[in-house]
Amino acid sequence: MDVALELFVERGAAATPVTTIEAAAGLSPGSGSFYRHFKDKEALLAAVVEREVTRVGKDPDAQVENTDGAGEQRLATQLRSDLDYLGELRSLIMILLWERNRAPELAEWVRKTSADRGIELGVEALRLAGPSAAVEEDEVAAATVMQSAMIGYFLAAEYFGASPADVDPDRFTAALARLLTNRDA
């Protein structure tokens, strides 16, 4: 399952022959030894995804409460922690990206358990940070901007293999927090 996870993350399950999994696991490729462990590749994929879901926990908001400080600094710390959490979800995110069309129900599950919940938590975080007028005018839209920026930054970094525009995670989250708590005189 460990080697399968890596292969599925990099190339997708569909593009990973069973023989390749066998070879990576130290089995004789083409021997069919794989089938003594899993019914077929689908079963392995399901097991791998389920293990990842369990590993990262069903509690993406565990870190929300124990952030200290207030205002912009508090939000920046929160966002930096969220970005690390996205990193923990990396394998899961990449696999779900590969499987996006084969399993529309998975996308729906992601939306309900992560995306929508993330917006709710985002609105809360913005309130705790002491929102600016620009945020208060449409809190949900502001939280959507925040979430979109985070996932967009994460995916761009993954895709390019480097920080977009050479803006590192600390600098990015600081800028995002600044924009969301902006109080120009």
Add this chain to the structure above:
Amino acid sequence: MDVALELFVERGAAATPVTTIEAAAGLSPGSGSFYRHFKDKEALLAAVVEREVTRVGKDPDAQVENTDGAGEQRLATQLRSDLDYLGELRSLIMILLWERNRAPELAEWVRKTSADRGIELGVEALRLAGPSAAVEEDEVAAATVMQSAMIGYFLAAEYFGASPADVDPDRFTAALARLLTNRDA
């Protein structure tokens, strides 16, 4: 090429057998008639990508200048137009997403011709909009936030098949422009 484009966008070229392309093009599946038109699937993919690149033009910034208005409204109009442009790039984006590992040089090309250039244009657009102190503190980081939010919103909408958090494109770009030009008293 039309049917291949659609198939490649939805499932990726690797997951699209030549027989499927033949069938979709009205040819007898498995007949090999495909090979009278293209050397192999790779050649078709290259032709499809090249045609898309030509179609969308090498000028993503054509609409930059002729935006009227100023400040927040000007930026909102610009961002709304940019989001439409991402829509025009949809096929290309989705194909490049499928091929992300098979062609790292393509990712590099995307970064240099689109991502990095987009940041430069973003900085310009922010200056024209009359930047807030939060933007001026780190213009490149602010532009990165702007770009990340746009691509994150676009990809999330594609992935889920609906606007994230039910925030439609007008509302999203308005909120983003508001945050980037925020001038609370």
Add this chain to the structure above:
DNA sequence: GTCTATAATATGATAGAC
């Protein structure tokens, strides 16, 4: 639990008739 062997199917690709 792994191996050799093998079969069934899917896929990529070519030859030659029309």
Add this chain to the structure above:
DNA sequence: GTCTATCATATTATAGAC
């Protein structure tokens, strides 16, 4: 330019010995 026919190879999957 399309078809039938055909191959070679890749892939999935199973059977049975060890």
